[in-house]
Amino acid sequence: MNEMADVGIRERKRAATFRTIYAAAAELALEVGLDNATVDAISGRANVSSRTFFNYFASKEDAVLGIDSGEVSEEAIEHLSNHRSDDVLHDVASLVYSVVSDSTIADSRDLRRRVLEKYPQLLIRQIMRVSAMEDRLGLVVADWLGSTKGFAEDSAEERLEAAQILLSVCLAAMRVAMKKWPRDDSGDPKENYTRAVDLLRTVMERVS
Known part of the structure; x- marks a missing residue:
């Protein structure tokens, strides 16, 4: 039961981080322009590292749209x-x-x-x-x-x-x-x- 609870917590944390990065990317693109919404700028706004960014998104364009980098389910x-x-x-x-x-x-x-x-x-x-x-x-x-x-x-x-x-x-x-x-x-x-x-x-x- 504890193991299942741990999995659920990890999934919720991952979903929360995903949404935080997405919101930062989309809002930044709207505010300063797509060209200026760099990976570093998005990561800084979302308070994550660039490495973490690429664990969730393949590119800044995918982050701006909220498209994950996973494979087909x-x-x-x-x-x-x-x-x-x-x-x-x-x-x-x-x-x-x-x-x-x-x-x-x-x-x-x-x-x-x-x-x-x-x-x-x-x-x-x-x-x-x-x-x-x-x-x-x-x-x-x-x-x-x-x-x-x-x-x-x-x-x-x-x-x-x-x-x-x-x-x-x-x-x-x-x-x-x-x-x-x-x-x-x-x-x-x-x-x-x-x-x-x-x-x-x-x-x-x-x-x-």
């Missing part, structure tokens, strides 16, 4: 793999959304919105994070396709190619949704993404 992959539907596009879209949303702070919407309004170029950071994981995600989706009607007879290489295409189109839908998120205070990010995926499905049906 294997638990999330397992959960999605065990709760698949008959809709392949929906399943792949859910996987992409999970990777992006799990990597960002969910309860700092207003601060993140202001950062993105001032520095819209930072939107690409989330896409880059997902793209860096495409090899891992590609293998997951290819495995899903192996048990999907219409792909079961394909070779492993063909399924991987199909998986990469599916990931690419879902990432394209994510780009559309992400451009809308900071401009829509009342909208739900997941709903915006769902609308983008539905539009993608309509386009695919019309050109097929």
Whole structure:
């Protein structure tokens, strides 16, 4: 019991430090500009060392957005793999959304919105994070396709190619949704993404 309590305390401390660094980075960028919000300046404002900073964030841009430096959650992959539907596009879209949303702070919407309004170029950071994981995600989706009607007879290489295409189109839908998120205070990010995926499905049906 004590060991479990210790783990819980460590997780809470890590989460608190993560949020402190993020808030310092985002607020500093808004106050003095992204170029002047250096790692040293952010670390100083958050009262942590530069070494500690890089234990939480891969770059100052990731800190400003609140994107952690961790890998895709294997638990999330397992959960999605065990709760698949008959809709392949929906399943792949859910996987992409999970990777992006799990990597960002969910309860700092207003601060993140202001950062993105001032520095819209930072939107690409989330896409880059997902793209860096495409090899891992590609293998997951290819495995899903192996048990999907219409792909079961394909070779492993063909399924991987199909998986990469599916990931690419879902990432394209994510780009559309992400451009809308900071401009829509009342909208739900997941709903915006769902609308983008539905539009993608309509386009695919019309050109097929």
